[in-house]
Amino acid sequence: MSRKLTIKAFKYNPLSKISKPHFVTYELEETPFMTVFVCLTQIREKMDADLSFDFVCRAGICGSCAMMINGVPKLACKTLTKDYPDGVIELMPMPAFKHIKDLSVNTGEWFEDMCKRVESWVHNEKETDISKIEERIEPEVADETFELDRCIECGICVASCATKLMRPNFIAATGLLRTARYLQDPHDHRTVEDFYELVGDDDGVFGCMSLLACEDNCPKELPLQSKIAYMRRQLVAQKCK
Amino acid sequence: MNIQYSDALVIGGGLAGLRAAIEVAKSGQSVTLLSICPVKRSHSAAVQGGMQASLGNGAKGEGDNEDLHFADTVKGSDWGCDQEVARMFAQTAPKAVRELAAWGVPWTRVTKGPRTVVINAQKTVIEEKEEAHGLINARDFGGTKKWRTCYIADATGHCMLYGVANEAIKHQVKVIDRMEAVRIIHDGKKCLGVIARDLTNGQLIAYIARGTMIATGGYGRIYKQTTNAVICEGTGAAIALETGLCRLSNMEAVQFHPTPIVPSGILLTEGCRGDGGILRDVDGYRFMPDYEPEKKELASRDVVSRRMMEHIRKGKGVKSPYGDHLWLDISILGRAHVEKNLRDVQDICKTFNGIDPADEGPKGWAPVLPMQHYSMGGIRTKPTGESQWLDGLFACGEAACWDMHGFNRLGGNSCAETVVAGMIVGDYFADYCKNNGEVVDTNVVKDFLSKEYQYLKSLVDKEGQNDVFEIKNRMKEVMWDKVAIFRTGEGLKEAVNELEELYKKSLNVKVHCKELDAANPELEEAYRVPRMLKVALCVAYGALLRTESRGAHYREDYPKRDDLNWMKRTLTYWVEGETLPKVEYDELDIMKMEMPPAFRGYGAKGNIIENPLSEKRQAEVDAIREKMESEGKGRYEIQNALMPYELQAKYKAPNQRIGVDYE
Ligand SMILES: Cc1cc2nc3c(=O)[nH]c(=O)nc-3n(C[C@H](O)[C@H](O)[C@H](O)COP(=O)(O)OP(=O)(O)OC[C@H]3O[C@@H](n4cnc5c(N)ncnc54)[C@H](O)[C@@H]3O)c2cc1C
Ligand code: SF4
Ligand code: FES
Numbered sequence: 001m002s003r004k005l006t007i008k009a010f011k012y013n014p015l016s017k018i019s020k021p022h023f024v025t026y027e028l029e030e031t032p033f034m035t036v037f038v039c040l041t042q043i044r045e046k047m048d049a050d051l052s053f054d055f056v057c058r059a060g061i062c063g064s065c066a067m068m069i070n071g072v073p074k075l076a077c078k079t080l081t082k083d084y085p086d087g088v089i090e091l092m093p094m095p096a097f098k099h100i101k102d103l104s105v106n107t108g109e110w111f112e113d114m115c116k117r118v119e120s121w122v123h124n125e126k127e128t129d130i131s132k133i134e135e136r137i138e139p140e141v142a143d144e145t146f147e148l149d150r151c152i153e154c155g156i157c158v159a160s161c162a163t164k165l166m167r168p169n170f171i172a173a174t175g176l177l178r179t180a181r182y183l184q185d186p187h188d189h190r191t192v193e194d195f196y197e198l199v200g201d202d203d204g205v206f207g208c209m210s211l212l213a214c215e216d217n218c219p220k221e222l223p224l225q226s227k228i229a230y231m232r233r234q235l236v237a238q239k240c241k
Numbered sequence: 242m243n244i245q246y247s248d249a250l251v252i253g254g255g256l257a258g259l260r261a262a263i264e265v266a267k268s269g270q271s272v273t274l275l276s277i278c279p280v281k282r283s284h285s286a287a288v289q290g291g292m293q294a295s296l297g298n299g300a301k302g303e304g305d306n307e308d309l310h311f312a313d314t315v316k317g318s319d320w321g322c323d324q325e326v327a328r329m330f331a332q333t334a335p336k337a338v339r340e341l342a343a344w345g346v347p348w349t350r351v352t353k354g355p356r357t358v359v360i361n362a363q364k365t366v367i368e369e370k371e372e373a374h375g376l377i378n379a380r381d382f383g384g385t386k387k388w389r390t391c392y393i394a395d396a397t398g399h400c401m402l403y404g405v406a407n408e409a410i411k412h413q414v415k416v417i418d419r420m421e422a423v424r425i426i427h428d429g430k431k432c433l434g435v436i437a438r439d440l441t442n443g444q445l446i447a448y449i450a451r452g453t454m455i456a457t458g459g460y461g462r463i464y465k466q467t468t469n470a471v472i473c474e475g476t477g478a479a480i481a482l483e484t485g486l487c488r489l490s491n492m493e494a495v496q497f498h499p500t501p502i503v504p505s506g507i508l509l510t511e512g513c514r515g516d517g518g519i520l521r522d523v524d525g526y527r528f529m530p531d532y533e534p535e536k537k538e539l540a541s542r543d544v545v546s547r548r549m550m551e552h553i554r555k556g557k558g559v560k561s562p563y564g565d566h567l568w569l570d571i572s573i574l575g576r577a578h579v580e581k582n583l584r585d586v587q588d589i590c591k592t593f594n595g596i597d598p599a600d601e602g603p604k605g606w607a608p609v610l611p612m613q614h615y616s617m618g619g620i621r622t623k624p625t626g627e628s629q630w631l632d633g634l635f636a637c638g639e640a641a642c643w644d645m646h647g648f649n650r651l652g653g654n655s656c657a658e659t660v661v662a663g664m665i666v667g668d669y670f671a672d673y674c675k676n677n678g679e680v681v682d683t684n685v686v687k688d689f690l691s692k693e694y695q696y697l698k699s700l701v702d703k704e705g706q707n708d709v710f711e712i713k714n715r716m717k718e719v720m721w722d723k724v725a726i727f728r729t730g731e732g733l734k735e736a737v738n739e740l741e742e743l744y745k746k747s748l749n750v751k752v753h754c755k756e757l758d759a760a761n762p763e764l765e766e767a768y769r770v771p772r773m774l775k776v777a778l779c780v781a782y783g784a785l786l787r788t789e790s791r792g793a794h795y796r797e798d799y800p801k802r803d804d805l806n807w808m809k810r811t812l813t814y815w816v817e818g819e820t821l822p823k824v825e826y827d828e829l830d831i832m833k834m835e836m837p838p839a840f841r842g843y844g845a846k847g848n849i850i851e852n853p854l855s856e857k858r859q860a861e862v863d864a865i866r867e868k869m870e871s872e873g874k875g876r877y878e879i880q881n882a883l884m885p886y887e888l889q890a891k892y893k894a895p896n897q898r899i900g901v902d903y904e
Contacts, residue, residue: 013759013760015441015442015758015759016756016759032562033504033505033593033594033595035593044710044762045710045714046710049709049710049753049754049762049763049766050753050754050761050762050763051762052760052762054278055471056278056282056283056284056470056471056472057282057284057286057287057470057471058470058471058505058507059287059505059507059508059589059593060588060589060592061286061287061396061399061585062278062281062282062283062286062287062470063281063282064278064279064282078592080592100419100441100760101441101759101760104760106419106441107279108278108279108280108282108418108419109418111279111281112279112410112416115407115410116410119411120407120410121344121345121407121408121410121411122343122344122345124343128339128340128343130336130337130339130340130343131336131894131895131896131897131903132339132897133339133376133897133898133899134338134339134342134343134376134377135342135343136350136374136375136376137342137347137350137375138350138375139349139350139351139352139374139375142347142348142349142350143347143349145345145347146347146349146393146394146396146400149347149393149399149400149403150396150399152281152286152399153279153281153282182345185345185347187342187343187344187345188345
């Protein structure tokens with residue numbers, strides 16, 4: 001038996017002089033395995049073509065569609081309506097990012113800045129001759145690097161983070177995970193000292209208050225807290241040296 | 242008026258665009274890259290299965306080399322590809338994988354000693370060599386002689402894209418996201434750049450450069466059933482078409498993938514079958530061996546897709562509210578394998594269908610149905626990646642018809658193409674930008690800017706009769722019903738007629754939200770849908786005229802591959818004001834081929850209308866080979882005698898492999 005869903009979506013255009021923040025309510029029929037992506041697509045096609053939101057892959061892999069769903073940041077394309085027993089779903093844009101319009105926020109800019117801050121690329125002095133056999137990497141080591149490479153830059157951990165909301169420059173779990181990823185990768189020749197330069201302060205690894213919401217909400221189930229703790233131990237040891 | 246200058250301009254930030262941009266940045270020039278979404282969210286992130294490159298590290302890859310990769314690619318293309326490009330590609334692919342490894346892409350590596358794999362539904366033990374330990378591993382994919390597909394679990398595209406995007410940041414590529422190219426600026430001969438619309442505030446900006454590259458990906462979203470991301474709307478190819486000069490080529494060559502999940506259309510990678518997963522019908526029966534005894538589930542994608550539809554037509558599909566489907570069973574691989582190597586597949590099945598594919602028996606089977614997946618056609622280019630008709634315009638990746646895939650591309654050859662073309666075409670592009678001075682007439686630019694503004698204003702001002710979403714959804718249905726896996730002349734004719742009507746209607750829609758200086762998703766639809774319809778018309782019209790079956794293009798009324806009349810590439814272009822594309826053809830020269838057309842190895846022999854030149858050329862090829870082999874010449878020399886091809890020295894250098902060194 002299908003039921004009625006009530007979707008309340010936040011609408012506001014910060015660039016417009018007349019726009020005021022408000023909620024608009026839409027009612028639709030639920031279908032089997034309906035996701036918030038399916039709801040929003042229907043709303044745009046049939047009820048409100050002007051509603052802004054972001055989807056790319058609609059499969060939970062690209063990180064575009066994170067938004068606040070009944071107060072919790074989640075990937076909208078992977079959120080099933082059946083998980084909301086009363087059929088009422090309230091959608092808001094994620095905090096901590098620049099608001100673009102309605103449910104859309106600027107994660108691209110934030111993440112590019114984060115990548116520049118932690119210099120999110122392999123640092124290595126030598127020139128690789130790509131005609132030659134590649135450097136050998138222990139299979140488990142490659143797998144471990146992959147485990148930390150899986151972040152999809154959705155921003156959910158950032159939006160979940162109380163420290164980030166109080167301290168706008170805080171690099172957040174994803175930024176610290178990125179440093180752990182390169183510290184783990186044998187291709188990267190940076191030392192703990194180098195990473196200390198990048199994130200060894202209160203806007204970095206020493207700012208985290210271990211509230212754990214980042215890890216609880218991460219859709220890729222990344223080991224954020226243990227990696228932050230790991231980075232902190234490494235960097236403290238560095239400081240005490 | 243906002244005009245931005247740089248040496249090079251790249252439109253599209255998937256693997257292809259980013260890799261090309263890095264090549265330009267390395268040449269010391271400034272490069273600006275525009276993308277409608279943050280680049281790491283590009284469709285390339287969705288690649289699960291992997292990337293083909295003949296490294297030959299693993300036991301099942303032993304003996305692999307460029308020659309085998311080339312031959313598989315040409316056969317896979319059903320002889321529709323440009324063989325010189327396929328050569329350039331096969332030679333560079335191992336270098337591309339190795340470069341990515343050096344950039345930190347965590348490829349899955351070989352572990353020495355015995356390991357258990359599933360081959361043809363049987364558990365089999367293979368022994369990995371000591372000297373391969375720690376080198377890049379590869380898995381099996383459809384249509385290949387060796388296990389050649391390098392991978393990272395089932396998140397290959399994500400890791401590749403992040404590796405390349407991070408490297409682009411390092412090289413100071415200027416990335417501007419939420420910026421959509423809406424018009425190519427040109428003076429009738431030369432491309433000057435593009436007009437782009439800022440999707441956050443509606444501003445129009447002219448981006449001017451010495452050279453412009455389009456790397457905007459495929460056009461899957463013109464179909465109702467597709468695995469493609471929602472942004473794969475083909476607008477990059479469409480703006481090239483709208484110059485009236487550039488040609489789109491082989492647009493009717495559209496690939497359908499056997500195993501997207503029903504109903505969402507999210508892909509379950511070919512790696513599922515590559516790793517040993519099998520297809521079952523309504524009775525739980527494994528039917529593929531009956532149709533393709535040799536390659537079974539791992540025949541080429543076009544073949545498997547057709548066999549599945551054929552089986553459904555015989556009444557062997559599983560009924561569901563979304564139509565008939567079949568089952569994909571990966572539980573036979575064992576839970577441990579699924580949880581390690583097919584984790585995203587498991588996640589997709591759980592989230593979107595409530596199934597755990599590691600569960601044994603029918604409980605764990607996933608409902609699948611072939612859907613649109615890949616665009617072999619695109620903006621026609623020379624082997625250097627430059628358009629033959631508009632100076633200074635380059636294209637690469639899925640948006641281009643560089644033409645290494647012909648009428649069917651092999652799994653794992655497409656993300657390989659993106660990075661390989663990014664390197665090769667990126668390098669030619671960098672050279673072009675360096676050597677061609679600015680001759681920008683600002684009046685032309687101003688003119689384009691004001692015309693574009695007027696156009697967008699006219700869209701919001703018009704009180705049109707039609708609803709843009711209705712038109713769009715109808716287009717998708719027409720494409721799916723009549724221009725999909727099985728095609729007939731009658732159906733295609735109907736499709737062309739209806740699409741033409743829809744195109745006319747799309748010029749007269751009503752946009753409710755009138756704001757020009759804001760994010761306005763409704764306005765975006767209003768200018769994109771007519772472009773999508775132009776692309777759809779190129780596909781349908783090309784398919785109607787091509788009276789043969791080749792690769793993914795299958796005509797029930799012309800089931801044979803017709804080498805006598807159709808060894809040619811379709812070229813479509815659009816004259817402003819018209820409602821149908823113009824079509825012309827480009828002959829493929831059999832007498833220059835290293836591998837003349839032959840039987841592809843599927844179905845019944847004799848399903849080809851032969852071209853006498855094939856036999857003639859084959860005799861020539863055999864004679865040259867025999868003579869040179871008897872003279873003790875190596876494979877590089879023989880290849881060069883058969884079909885010389887140009888490639889930058891840094892990419893043409895031989896590839897080293899374990900056991901054989903540079904041989
Ligand atoms: C689900 C799935 C799985 C796949 N798996 C494999 C696999 O295992 N192996 C394999 O080889 N291939 C695979 N493919 C194919 C492969 O993913 C694509 O062919 C390839 O990623 C295309 O890359 P690209 O760089 O050409 O384009 P894309 O990655 O699609 O990037 C296009 C870019 O263009 C931008 N853009 C588009 N239009 C505009 C515009 N008008 N203005 C500005 N920017 C624009 C977008 O923002 C984006 O950045 C898969 C495809 C799908 C659908
Ligand atoms: S760490 Fe997890 S929550 Fe944070 S951005 Fe990455 S995937 Fe999203
Ligand atoms: S749209 Fe890609 S994660 Fe939701």
